Amino acid sequence: xxxxxxxxxxxxxxxxxxGAHPRSADLSGVPAKPNPADAxxxxxxxxxxxxxxxxxxxxxxxxxxxxxxxxxxxxxxMIFGGIEALPGDxxxxxxxxxxxxxxxxxxxxxxxxxxPWSERYLSWLGGAVQGDFGTSxxxxxxxxxxxxxxxxxxxxxxFFAAIVSVPLAVGLGMLAVQFxxxxxxxxxNVVSLAAISLPEFFVGYLLIMFFAVKFGVATFxxxxxxxxxxxxxxxxxxxxxxxxxxxxxAHMMRMTRAAILNVMSSAYVETxxxxxxxxxxxxxxxxxxxxxxxxxxxxxxxxxxxxxGVVVVEVVFVYxxxxxxxVDAVTVRDMPVVQACGLIFAAFYIFLNMAADILAILxxxxxxxxx
Numbered sequence: 001x002x003x004x005x006x007x008x009x010x011x012x013x014x015x016x017x018x019g020a021h022p023r024s025a026d027l028s029g030v031p032a033k034p035n036p037a038d039a040x041x042x043x044x045x046x047x048x049x050x051x052x053x054x055x056x057x058x059x060x061x062x063x064x065x066x067x068x069x070x071x072x073x074x075x076x077x078m079i080f081g082g083i084e085a086l087p088g089d090x091x092x093x094x095x096x097x098x099x100x101x102x103x104x105x106x107x108x109x110x111x112x113x114x115x116p117w118s119e120r121y122l123s124w125l126g127g128a129v130q131g132d133f134g135t136s137x138x139x140x141x142x143x144x145x146x147x148x149x150x151x152x153x154x155x156x157x158x159f160f161a162a163i164v165s166v167p168l169a170v171g172l173g174m175l176a177v178q179f180x181x182x183x184x185x186x187x188x189n190v191v192s193l194a195a196i197s198l199p200e201f202f203v204g205y206l207l208i209m210f211f212a213v214k215f216g217v218a219t220f221x222x223x224x225x226x227x228x229x230x231x232x233x234x235x236x237x238x239x240x241x242x243x244x245x246x247x248x249x250a251h252m253m254r255m256t257r258a259a260i261l262n263v264m265s266s267a268y269v270e271t272x273x274x275x276x277x278x279x280x281x282x283x284x285x286x287x288x289x290x291x292x293x294x295x296x297x298x299x300x301x302x303x304x305x306x307x308x309g310v311v312v313v314e315v316v317f318v319y320x321x322x323x324x325x326x327v328d329a330v331t332v333r334d335m336p337v338v339q340a341c342g343l344i345f346a347a348f349y350i351f352l353n354m355a356a357d358i359l360a361i362l363x364x365x366x367x368x369x370x371x
Contacts, residue, residue: 173256300356
């Protein structure tokens with residue numbers, strides 16, 4: 001509908017300029033249909049906002065899961081691309097410097113190295129998702145089968161290091177808080193600082209020199225095999241476990257001490273002190289449960305190190321685990337093994353940190369009981 005202006009003639013009354021078409025209608029005057037994709041996007045965004053509002057705890061957990069999966073995908077791309085960028089060639093290393101160009105080309109073709117790297121990456125990633133890491137270039141054996149044996153040994157080592165170090169670290173942290181600024185606290189701090197300052201290979205060599213060579217009470221090298229009994233396995237891993245415990249104990253203990261001391265300044269702790277409760281009871285029943293979130297995070301980081309950071313310890317003690325297997329593969333440029341070990345180490349590290357985040361979220365009462 002049009003109205004006549006005083007000087008300018010007909011003026012559109014629908015809010016559009018003269019000569020322009022309304023946004024909601026096409027040239028024929030029929031209103032435009034809404035875009036289904038935009039409608040679905042708005043519906044999905046609305047659903048997610050409602051889900052976050054009603055279930056904030058579940059939304060945070062789903063976000064952590066999604067971030068972890070995306071990060072693992074990015075790490076897989078970095079591992080494959082980094083190994084591709086390394087100088088040298090497996091075919092030349094395998095055949096030696098006197099190999100003919102034709103022989104090198106034949107080896108590269110047999111291994112699929114003549115294909116584009118993107119095609120090889122997608123093929124490798126698809127197999128890794130299904131648990132198939134390919135065949136070792138050096139031994140011609142299945143990488144997955146070899147890793148299954150070695151990973152079991154590494155987890156066996158990390159498990160016993162964890163069940164010793166975690167309770168000991170938490171207990172020493174609580175003891176340091178109970179006797180803070182006194183002799184026990186000072187001794188624990190000095191020993192922990194010394195343990196943090198020493199690299200793991202140096203700690204391992206010290207333990208070998210004293211307990212295996214000088215006193216002869218420990219086993220070296222730490223070799224395990226299928227026919228060994230459980231007690232023989234425990235005896236074989238005594239020195240590697242002690243090394244890992246000394247390396248991770250100090251960090252966990254100091255973080256436990258700092259987290260509990262931060263809670264000790266709270267009003268409810270002062271109220272418990274005024275009621276006449278003992279210091280250890282206050283720490284154990286009031287301070288420690290409220291300091292659990294940062295303690296969980298630092299414990300998870302150190303547990304990830306017990307799995308991922310055992311490479312040096314396994315090499316020092318000649319332990320047949322994942323770390324030793326990866327180092328042996330690097331020396332002969334066995335790339336499928338190196339890629340598989342790197343991806344498994346990254347997966348453990350990422351998902352242990354994800355578990356720590358989820359546990360910290362669950363430990364927060366404001367997220368467990370939203371208003």
